[in-house]
Every structure is written in C-alpha cells, then in structure tokens.
Amino acid sequence: MNIHESEKLAGILTKLNYKPTEDFNFADVIVFNTCCIRETAEQKIMGHIGSIKKLKKSKPNLKIILCGCMTQQEGKGNEILKKYPYVDYILGTHNISDLENYLISQQNTKINVEQTDGYINDNLPVTRTSMPNAWVNIIYGCNNFCTYCIVPYVRGRERSRSLNSIKEEVQSLVSAGYKEITLLGQNVNSYGNDLNDETTFAKLLNELAKIDGKFRLRFMTSHPKDFTDEVIEAIASNAKICKHIHLPVQSGSTAVLRAMNRKYTREAYIKLVNKIKERIPSVGITTDIMVGFNGETEQDFLDTLDLVEKCRFSSAFCFVYSKRKGTIGYNMTNIVPQEEKKKRIKQLIELQNKITRQENIKYISNTFEILTEGKNDKYQNTYCGRTDCGRLVNFKSDCDIMNKFVKVKIVKGTTATLWGEVIEVE
Numbered sequence: 375m376n377i378h379e380s381e382k383l384a385g386i387l388t389k390l391n392y393k394p395t396e397d398f399n400f401a402d403v404i405v406f407n408t409c410c411i412r413e414t415a416e417q418k419i420m421g422h423i424g425s426i427k428k429l430k431k432s433k434p435n436l437k438i439i440l441c442g443c444m445t446q447q448e449g450k451g452n453e454i455l456k457k458y459p460y461v462d463y464i465l466g467t468h469n470i471s472d473l474e475n476y477l478i479s480q481q482n483t484k485i486n487v488e489q490t491d492g493y494i495n496d497n498l499p500v501t502r503t504s505m506p507n508a509w510v511n512i513i514y515g516c517n518n519f520c521t522y523c524i525v526p527y528v529r530g531r532e533r534s535r536s537l538n539s540i541k542e543e544v545q546s547l548v549s550a551g552y553k554e555i556t557l558l559g560q561n562v563n564s565y566g567n568d569l570n571d572e573t574t575f576a577k578l579l580n581e582l583a584k585i586d587g588k589f590r591l592r593f594m595t596s597h598p599k600d601f602t603d604e605v606i607e608a609i610a611s612n613a614k615i616c617k618h619i620h621l622p623v624q625s626g627s628t629a630v631l632r633a634m635n636r637k638y639t640r641e642a643y644i645k646l647v648n649k650i651k652e653r654i655p656s657v658g659i660t661t662d663i664m665v666g667f668n669g670e671t672e673q674d675f676l677d678t679l680d681l682v683e684k685c686r687f688s689s690a691f692c693f694v695y696s697k698r699k700g701t702i703g704y705n706m707t708n709i710v711p712q713e714e715k716k717k718r719i720k721q722l723i724e725l726q727n728k729i730t731r732q733e734n735i736k737y738i739s740n741t742f743e744i745l746t747e748g749k750n751d752k753y754q755n756t757y758c759g760r761t762d763c764g765r766l767v768n769f770k771s772d773c774d775i776m777n778k779f780v781k782v783k784i785v786k787g788t789t790a791t792l793w794g795e796v797i798e799v800e
C-alpha cells in the first residue's frame with residue numbers, strides 16, 4: 375500500500391517535471407513516505423531525516439517533505455519539527471494531492487494533516503514502478519480497531535471507491551499491458567459496505583474477472599471475520615483470480631484474539647481455512663502472526679504454534695508486538711518481557727520455515743504458469759515470478775522473458791524459493 379502511495383507521490387512530482395535521481399545529493403526535493411505500524415519503522419525514518427541535516431545546510435533550497443502514516447499521528451508533526459526544524463513540509467495521509475500546490479506555491483504552512491473522511495481523490499497521477507504488476511486501491515481506511523493497531527487512527531474510516539471507477543482503472547491498466555492487478559485495502563472484504571447499495575467485494579471480483587485480456591487478479595488483505603462464501607466462490611470459479619489468499623490470523627489463542635478485538639475465535643479461523651482448502655484445493659494461504667501481545671501466556675503461544683501446524687501456511691510474516699501510542703493496547707499493563715518475545719518469535723519462525731520447506735518440496739515435478747516479474751541478480755540469466763498460488767519461483771532463460779507468462783516445471787524447493795525449468799513461453 376505504501377509502495378503504491380509512493381507511486382502517486384512520484385506521479386505528482388513527474389507531472390511537475392521533476393525527474394528521479396539515484397543519488398539524493400543531487401535532489402531538489404526529497405519526499406519521505408513514512409510508516410508507523412511498528413516502532414522500528416518510525417526509528418528508521420527518524421534516522422533518515424537526521425542523516426540529511428548536513429545536506430540541507432549546504433543546499434538551503436532543497437525541499438524536505440514528510441508524508442505517510444507517521445505524520446498523521448496526533449501531535450507528531452510538531453514533535454518532528456521540534457527535533458528536525460529543517461523539515462519544510464509535513465503532509466498527512468488524507469492530503470497527498472496537496473503536494474502539488476505546495477511545490478507550486480511554496481506556502482508557509484508547515485503542517486497539513488487535516489482529515490477528509492468520506493472524500494476520495496480518484497484522479498491523482500501515478501508513476502507506476504512495478505510492471506507487470508499494477509496496484510489498485512479499492513478501499514481506504516479501516517473501521518476495525520484491532521487493539522494493537524495504529525492504522526484506523528492514521529488512515530481514517532473506510533471509504534470504498536465506486537465499482538465503475540475501479541473497473542475503468544483496471545480496464546485501462548490491462549490495455550496498457552499490465553498482466554497482474556493487485557487490489558489493495560486494509561480489509562478488502564469490507565469493500566462496498568459504505569456504498570449503501572448492493573456492491574460487495576465478491577461482486578467486484580466477478581465484475582473485474584469479466585474484463586477481456588490475459589491478466590491475473592490478486593488482492594490483499596482479507597480480515598478473516600469478513601471472508602464470505604461468495605468471495606470463496608468468486609475465487610474458485612474465475613480463472614483470472616489467483617488462488618492465493620493472505621489471511622492474517624495474528625494469534626492462535628482465542629483469549630489473545632479477544633484481547634486484540636479480532637472478532638473471531640481460533641476454531642472459526644481453522645474452520646475457514648479448511649473450508650477454503652476444500653473448495654479451492656490448489657490455494658496458497660499466507661498469514662501475519664504476532665507474538666508477545668499483552669497478556670500472551672506460554673499456553674497462548676503454544677496455541678499459536680499448534681494453529682500454524684494445523685493450517686500449514688505457505689508462508690507467514692511474523693512480528694513481535696510493538697506498542698503504539700493512541701491504541702488501546704498502549705495502556706494495557708500485562709506486558710510480555712522482551713526476552714520472552716524474542717524466544718517466541720524465533721520458535722515461531724523456525725516452525726513456519728520448516729512447514730514452508732515441506733510445502734515447497736510437494737511442488738517438485740509439477741508444472742505451473744508463472745508471470746515473470748523480475749531478474750535474480752545473484753545468478754546469470756535467472757528470472758523470477760510467482761505461481762497463481764503465490765509461490766516465488768526462480769528459473770533460467772537465455773532469451774528475455776520479462777513480463778511474460780511462462781510454463782515452468784519445478785525441480786527444487788528450499789525455504790525461501792522454488793527453482794524450475796522453463797517448458798514454454800507465451
């Protein structure tokens with residue numbers, strides 16, 4: 375989501391005739407698109423801002439601009455300006471289109487973080503950077519208020535784009551040669567809830583799958599509490615919709631899930647995973663898991679390991695809980711000691727790596743259609759791309775097969791990747 379937001383910021387800069395530079399010493403404008411989901415993300419960005427102090431001193435006309443989630447936290451703008459007075463402009467998540475006005479008129483306002491809930495600017499220019507994939511926002515904001523999460527506070531309430539506007543964008547991207555469209559939302563399954571008509575995420579998927587041309591549709595992220603049978607059916611019955619579902623579980627303990635305000639139980643999650651696997655046997659399910667949330671006991675953690683064993687995810691993003699000011703979790707007192715968190719994350723990653731390796735080995739000798747999306751610079755003439763079910767595969771080719779659909783036979787599987795041989799090129 376942040377990458378796509380950066381593409382929009384780049385779109386505005388391109389419209390104003392700015393060109394990208396590899397070396398920031400040559401920049402006239404530096405825009406930091408920040409994230410505050412975990413404390414480490416914030417620390418990183420603070421380090422970057424600090425590191426350009428000297429450059430700004432030697433180039434007073436250089437504009438330093440900050441935007442993204444971090445800027446939208448209450449009081450953060452003033453805190454940043456106090457620490458880094460050389461920052462020129464701070465732009466909130468609701469106001470990125472104002473970057474253009476600022477660069478044209480150079481007004482004196484330093485902080486612009488006003489919330490504009492309900493309003494969607496569909497007409498921002500975009501400089502896309504991820505051919506053959508194109509990111510498409512379908513819903514902004516989040517209404518879920520998971521107790522650990524800052525997103526609802528910095529991204530506002532849910533706002534769905536109209537189905538027609540999404541359809542037009544996808545149609546034009548496919549005509550422009552994009553072969554993979556990834557629909558984005560904090561919870562794509564809430565899509566349409568605020569439109570007050572019959573529009574649902576399942577309807578959107580079915581409509582987009584009717585668009586002519588050879589392309590794939592992906593989407594992320596799905597909240598398990600809202601994953602309907604209609605969505606499962608839409609994925610199962612449309613060849614263009616990839617059989618990959620990112621379904622963050624967060625914890626395998628019902629008590630922790632309750633404390634997190636996730637609104638599903640461990641049993642409901644496992645049941646959902648089994649239902650999806652039954653209807654879509656080739657599906658790849660990935661997840662996000664957090665360890666060390668307030669009050670997580672050893673038994674709660676063992677329940678998470680047990681759920682991971684049962685669900686056999688193809689891969690998982692594993693995080694250590696990081697407390698965020700402004701969330702309900704921030705004021706909880708039953709904190710898990712840092713040492714314990716470290717021990718748990720290590721154990722969890724080891725288990726998931728073992729499962730990923732075992733699942734990867736099962737793919738050997740099978741042939742998949744893959745969309746080539748990049749080059750693996752570590753090896754000569756080596757490309758990479760994903761299967762329909764989301765597995766990353768490396769393969770060699772002497773001819774240029776970038777952005778092409780290829781048939782690849784899997785010959786080797788490790789924890790991180792699969793290796794294959796090209797059988798056919800589109």
Ligand code: SAH
Pocket residue numbers: 411412522523524525559560561595596597622624662663664693694695696697698
């Ligand atoms: N909207 C998505 C996730 C957005 S954040 C969803 O609901 O699934 C991406 C992931 O970051 C989350 O799934 C969660 O695992 C992790 N995360 C969010 N807040 C966190 C925090 N305070 N500490 C550690 N990880 C966090």
Ligand code: SF4
Pocket residue numbers: 516517518519520523524525526560561597
């Ligand atoms: Fe955060 Fe929960 Fe919303 Fe995801 S659903 S963005 S984890 S509050």
